[in-house]
Amino acid sequence: MSKLEKRDEIVRAALELIAEHGFHGAPMALIAERAGVGAGTIYRYFENKDVLINEMYQELEEKIFPVITEGYGELKAFRERFLHLGTALLRYFIQNPLDFRYLEQFHNSPYGVATRRERLLGVREGCDVYFHLFEEGIAQQVLKDVPLPLLFALSFGPLLAAARDHILGFIELDDALIARTIEACWDAVKR
Amino acid sequence: MSKLEKRDEIVRAALELIAEHGFHGAPMALIAERAGVGAGTIYRYFENKDVLINEMYQELEEKIFPVITEGYGELKAFRERFLHLGTALLRYFIQNPLDFRYLEQFHNSPYGVATRRERLLGVREGCDVYFHLFEEGIAQQVLKDVPLPLLFALSFGPLLAAARDHILGFIELDDALIARTIEACWDAVKR
Amino acid sequence: MSKLEKRDEIVRAALELIAEHGFHGAPMALIAERAGVGAGTIYRYFENKDVLINEMYQELEEKIFPVITEGYGELKAFRERFLHLGTALLRYFIQNPLDFRYLEQFHNSPYGVATRRERLLGVREGCDVYFHLFEEGIAQQVLKDVPLPLLFALSFGPLLAAARDHILGFIELDDALIARTIEACWDAVKR
Amino acid sequence: MSKLEKRDEIVRAALELIAEHGFHGAPMALIAERAGVGAGTIYRYFENKDVLINEMYQELEEKIFPVITEGYGELKAFRERFLHLGTALLRYFIQNPLDFRYLEQFHNSPYGVATRRERLLGVREGCDVYFHLFEEGIAQQVLKDVPLPLLFALSFGPLLAAARDHILGFIELDDALIARTIEACWDAVKR
DNA sequence: AATGAATGAGACTTCATTCAT
DNA sequence: GATGAATGAAGTCTCATTCAT
Numbered sequence: 001m002s003k004l005e006k007r008d009e010i011v012r013a014a015l016e017l018i019a020e021h022g023f024h025g026a027p028m029a030l031i032a033e034r035a036g037v038g039a040g041t042i043y044r045y046f047e048n049k050d051v052l053i054n055e056m057y058q059e060l061e062e063k064i065f066p067v068i069t070e071g072y073g074e075l076k077a078f079r080e081r082f083l084h085l086g087t088a089l090l091r092y093f094i095q096n097p098l099d100f101r102y103l104e105q106f107h108n109s110p111y112g113v114a115t116r117r118e119r120l121l122g123v124r125e126g127c128d129v130y131f132h133l134f135e136e137g138i139a140q141q142v143l144k145d146v147p148l149p150l151l152f153a154l155s156f157g158p159l160l161a162a163a164r165d166h167i168l169g170f171i172e173l174d175d176a177l178i179a180r181t182i183e184a185c186w187d188a189v190k191r
Numbered sequence: 192m193s194k195l196e197k198r199d200e201i202v203r204a205a206l207e208l209i210a211e212h213g214f215h216g217a218p219m220a221l222i223a224e225r226a227g228v229g230a231g232t233i234y235r236y237f238e239n240k241d242v243l244i245n246e247m248y249q250e251l252e253e254k255i256f257p258v259i260t261e262g263y264g265e266l267k268a269f270r271e272r273f274l275h276l277g278t279a280l281l282r283y284f285i286q287n288p289l290d291f292r293y294l295e296q297f298h299n300s301p302y303g304v305a306t307r308r309e310r311l312l313g314v315r316e317g318c319d320v321y322f323h324l325f326e327e328g329i330a331q332q333v334l335k336d337v338p339l340p341l342l343f344a345l346s347f348g349p350l351l352a353a354a355r356d357h358i359l360g361f362i363e364l365d366d367a368l369i370a371r372t373i374e375a376c377w378d379a380v381k382r
Numbered sequence: 383m384s385k386l387e388k389r390d391e392i393v394r395a396a397l398e399l400i401a402e403h404g405f406h407g408a409p410m411a412l413i414a415e416r417a418g419v420g421a422g423t424i425y426r427y428f429e430n431k432d433v434l435i436n437e438m439y440q441e442l443e444e445k446i447f448p449v450i451t452e453g454y455g456e457l458k459a460f461r462e463r464f465l466h467l468g469t470a471l472l473r474y475f476i477q478n479p480l481d482f483r484y485l486e487q488f489h490n491s492p493y494g495v496a497t498r499r500e501r502l503l504g505v506r507e508g509c510d511v512y513f514h515l516f517e518e519g520i521a522q523q524v525l526k527d528v529p530l531p532l533l534f535a536l537s538f539g540p541l542l543a544a545a546r547d548h549i550l551g552f553i554e555l556d557d558a559l560i561a562r563t564i565e566a567c568w569d570a571v572k573r
Numbered sequence: 574m575s576k577l578e579k580r581d582e583i584v585r586a587a588l589e590l591i592a593e594h595g596f597h598g599a600p601m602a603l604i605a606e607r608a609g610v611g612a613g614t615i616y617r618y619f620e621n622k623d624v625l626i627n628e629m630y631q632e633l634e635e636k637i638f639p640v641i642t643e644g645y646g647e648l649k650a651f652r653e654r655f656l657h658l659g660t661a662l663l664r665y666f667i668q669n670p671l672d673f674r675y676l677e678q679f680h681n682s683p684y685g686v687a688t689r690r691e692r693l694l695g696v697r698e699g700c701d702v703y704f705h706l707f708e709e710g711i712a713q714q715v716l717k718d719v720p721l722p723l724l725f726a727l728s729f730g731p732l733l734a735a736a737r738d739h740i741l742g743f744i745e746l747d748d749a750l751i752a753r754t755i756e757a758c759w760d761a762v763k764r
Numbered sequence: 765a766a767t768g769a770a771t772g773a774g775a776c777t778t779c780a781t782t783c784a785t
Numbered sequence: 786g787a788t789g790a791a792t793g794a795a796g797t798c799t800c801a802t803t804c805a806t
Contacts, residue, residue: 006769021301022300024300024301027795027796028797028798029795029796037771038770039773039798040798041770041771042798044768048798104299105299108295108296109213109299110213110215144371144375147368149362150353150356150362152352153349153356153362154349154372154375154376156352157350157351157352158348158379159348160352161344161348162341165341171340171341177338177341180341184335184345184380187378187381188345188349189375194786218778218779218780219779219780219781220789229789230781230788230790231782231787232786232787232789234781235786235787239781385790404683405597406682407683409774409775410775410776411774411775419792420791420792421792422778422779422791422794423790423791423793425778426789490681491595491681492594492595492598528750528754528757529744532750532753532754535731535734535735536734536757536761537731539731539732539733539734539735540726540727540728540731542730542734544726544730546726547722547723547725547726552722562717562719562723563719563723566727566762569760569761569763570727570758571757600801601801602768602801605767610766610767611766611767611768612767612768612769612801612802613767613768613803614765616801616802616803617765622802
């Protein structure tokens with residue numbers, strides 16, 4: 001196993017365990033075992049558990065951003081752009097349930113609190129895109145005239161709830177339902 | 192302190208600690224201290240920590256239900272009933288931030304997983320009310336024709352996200368904004 | 383075992399292990415085992431290992447002071463008082479070799495550094511007695527006119543070295559030799 | 574870097590770290606880093622950490638001996654010879670505080686115990702010189718008639734204590750004070 | 765010969781739970 | 786019934802040492 005592969009294995013094992021059992025259910029020894037490395041090895045790649053958890057979060061953000069913004073720049077109409085981002089994000093979560101569960105664990109934990117104070121929604125770069133989009137929407141009087149954070153809540157709230165329900169098996173979101181979900185989000189924020 | 196008071200003190204102390212610091216930051220010894228009882232005493236009222244946590248959840252549900260359904264029965268129009276429930280729930284969370292934080296901690300933890308499998312949204316009896324309301328809405332073709340769980344996601348998702356942002360201090364939800372928030376939820380689910 | 387006895391057993395076990403094998407050779411688990419208590423029990427009496435080590439030091443100081451100052455107040459002549467303190471201290475170390483070894487371990491470790499900055503010699507209250515004695519000696523021109531700390535070095539240096547050699551078995555300090563040792567210390571500091 | 578230089582760098586790095594932070598604060602990885610070699614490389618020069626520590630001690634002894642005996646052979650008078658050795662040794666410690674700190678760390682640790690059993694004072698070859706000097710002194714009835722080890726304690730005890738206090742900054746030993754210190758040592762041992 | 769990544773034993777500490785008082 | 790001191794399993798992290806490159 002190469003150095004890079006080892007790091008990846010650690011992150012993969014940690015992602016799995018944390019996504020499935022929470023931070024509590026992911027002791028370093030178990031992460032090491034699942035990654036196929038010694039317990040001490042993790043500390044060659046991450047200073048401590050907190051750093052591991054936070055770096056994993058950063059990496060997820062950086063991984064998600066390009067995926068949801070692919071093809072975004074070419075779109076003109078406001079509504080289309082909104083739908084594009086929402087659809088891409090929901091699709092990403094559905095296709096990467098572990099990533100989604102991890103993000104939820106992170107947000108709902110002391111780890112995520114500091115991060116959350118700075119960034120409203122947890123997908124930072126994507127957040128910036130949304131930020132600009134929403135400001136434009138308010139200016140153009142396309143979106144409801146409410147505080148920006150509320151717009152975030154109105155669009156991400158249902159999206160994340162839907163993703164969660166799909167991943168937990170309560171609903172089966174196919175392409176059609178994904179589209180309808182995002183349209184509902186649009187209904188919630190549009191003027 | 193009577194037996195009942197003692198139990199209440201334990202629950203109150205646990206709620207405070209868990210809401211503010213998560214399950215991690217609420218060791219039994221600290222709960223006992225804050226409740227003004229001995230550590231062993233907790234185990235006379237709750238078999239173990241898991242039971243305490245789950246019973247607290249049950250109690251919260253039972254506490255919330257009558258609050259949000261007060262005056263509900265007299266309403267006729269579908270939209271009004273939807274708005275009533277949403278407004279009451281959001282108001283409750285804003286006025287009882289500890290309860291809200293606790294529910295969030297619970298949902299986002301292994302404790303909440305099992306519970307969640309059975310009940311879709313975390314407010315069980317309220318859930319039943321919503322359940323009937325939504326089924327009626329679908330039948331009357333007032334609501335979007337999507338799976339029931341998705342309707343839940345579309346209405347509770349934004350509501351909970353808004354409550355969270357208010358409690359964390361990102362927005363200040365006054366009566367006007369509360370109304371607009373719930374109306375946005377309505378926009379999301381209405382046909 | 384009563385609460386006080388338990389604390390004493392912990393201190394006794396720690397003293398033994400640290401005196402014989404240094405801080406390194408005294409893991410908390412071993413201290414607990416030798417004290418006949420559970421590993422976690424130590425933490426009910428001492429916040430952590432550092433606190434244990436420092437409190438033990440404090441206690442030793444407080445234990446030694448009354449012993450070496452017993453009968454001290456009645457003495458008049460300067461030389462007699464010096465000899466009294468020195469003899470009593472050396473006797474104490476010889477009779478309590480574990481205490482002596484512990485003090486040496488403590489002084490020669492990061493633990494002792496901070497303490498040492500404040501107090502020159504490690505026997506604080508005894509130190510005060512010595513402090514006054516030495517200042518008087520300088521004022522009366524009985525002692526060599528050198529900086530106070532050097533006087534301490536000249537009297538405690540040989541005393542501690544002799545105690546160490548006795549405890550390690552290199553010499554056998556009987557009453558006669560103890561007397562001659564302390565007289566030699568006197569020769570070193572007297573004008 | 575040649576083989577010899579590499580070894581020297583390792584010893585130098587270890588000396589620095591151990592003198593300043595004790596054996597605790599000198600992990601092999603850090604020694605290697607400061608020496609500019611790989612961690613594994615140390616083990617090509619020293620079987621393990623214990624061996625490194627003990628060999629360093631040997632080397633220090635061998636380094637100190639010629640320094641303190643320089644010009645010693647030409648002296649005739651007993652007192653002069655005693656003062657010469659003491660002054661040279663104290664000077665050496667003051668000019669090489671790392672060496673001094675290392676020796677103290679070594680003596681006050683399990684590492685030093687075994688060594689100490691064999692040699693009385695820690696400066697082996699110098700020890701021999703002292704050994705002969707002291708035996709001569711006893712025979713000539715110039716020194717106090719006490720066991721040899723006690724003579725060592727009486728002369729090295731204050732010397733080392735003074736050196737320590739100087740290095741820790743409690744006193745400032747200039748040439749005059751060095752002379753007076755050694756004379757005080759002489760007072761302690763002379764008949 | 766040199767490296768330094770990997771290892772895992774072992775250190776300190778926390779905390780849910782028990783049980784003698 | 787209530788207590789809270791005691792417990793020890795389990796968690797995080799360090800570091801001397803090895804070994805494939």
